[in-house]
Amino acid sequence: MRHHASRHIGIIGEFAKLDVDRSDRTGIPEAILAEGKTVDQVVRTLQHMAKASGVALATRVDPACADAIRRKLRSNFSIDWNEAGRTVVVHKKGLKRTRTGGQIAVLAAGTSDIPTAEEARVTAEVMGCNVLARYDVGIAGIHRLLEPLREIFSNEVSAIVVVAGMEGALPSVVRGLVAVPVIGVPTSTGYGYGGHGQGALMTMLQSCAPGLTVVNIDNGFGAGATAALIANRVADARLKRS
Structure with a gap:
């Protein structure tokens, strides 16, 4: 300085x-x-x-x-x-990590989306949140989403990061089933027409599910930070009321 x-x-x-x-x-x-x-x-x-x-x-x-x-x-x-x-x-070394009590979830549609999902998870954990992460739960086998949703409900998460490439439909589906903010992250997974995340981004931006916010392609950091900011405010408000 x-x-x-x-x-x-x-x-x-x-x-x-x-x-x-x-x-x-x-x-x-x-x-x-x-x-x-x-x-x-x-x-x-x-x-x-x-x-x-x-x-x-x-x-x-x-x-x-x-x-x-x-x-x-x-x-x-x-x-x-x-x-x-x-x-x-x-x-x-020896530093006690701050835990805020904030609770978020991170979902990845496919295994190829895990790198971006992990970036979001680590970011939220650095910001003091507890993170429920569940991967490979995309809409091609939508029954895989049921158990993660049950866990999300039982853990009372305050925000959900949903990462998806290809057609990018999972964030809209999740937002239609939950009562908390969803942050959609399109990934560059995909090829051909609309590949490299462009198709996924357009799908999320055109979503008819209100309450879905979208960050840029592969922006796991931005999504994790936004979800953690929401969750930490909720945790702080709960603490003040108790």
């Missing part, structure tokens, strides 16, 4: 100005997008953020970058590498 006016900004060389207190201000922490950065930039940014706030999240981390993070930071920090979701969470 250089001076009083920039006390909330973590300046790293000439390449990064970290919004260290973003979580306190907005309820959502700054995440480090590893894609497009050098390994050294990712490592230094994670280290600075974890030192300043206790925990740091990086998304779209490839295996080589994850290995470098482990080698360079493991002596002073605990490292959680989620290979499927391509996320790395760095936190101070």
Whole structure:
């Protein structure tokens, strides 16, 4: 930190100005997008953020970058590498993780949608939520959705992230069956006409099920953060009433 006016900004060389207190201000922490950065930039940014706030999240981390993070930071920090979701969470050793009481669910239509779903799950967990994750429950075998829905009802989740590629119909189906906000995430799974997530995105945007909000293609972080923000507000309101 250089001076009083920039006390909330973590300046790293000439390449990064970290919004260290973003979580306190907005309820959502700054995440480090590893894609497009050098390994050294990712490592230094994670280290600075974890030192300043206790925990740091990086998304779209490839295996080589994850290995470098482990080698360079493991002596002073605990490292959680989620290979499927391509996320790395760095936190101070011995730090007790905050649990807010927020409850969300993450559903993935197919196995190919799991990477984006895992990004959403990890993001929500970093924000203190408990996450019920159930995968491969798409509409081609819609009976697979019944048990996850029962669990969702019994756990009283406050928001549901639904990840789907191909035609992207699952979020609309889920929203028509539940009484909580649903965040739809189209994935780039799919090919041919409307492939690479475009067909899924258009389906979700054209949904006739009100209460379905849609994020951009493959944006698991945005969906997980939004769901967690909702759930944390609900948990906070319940705590104040009790």
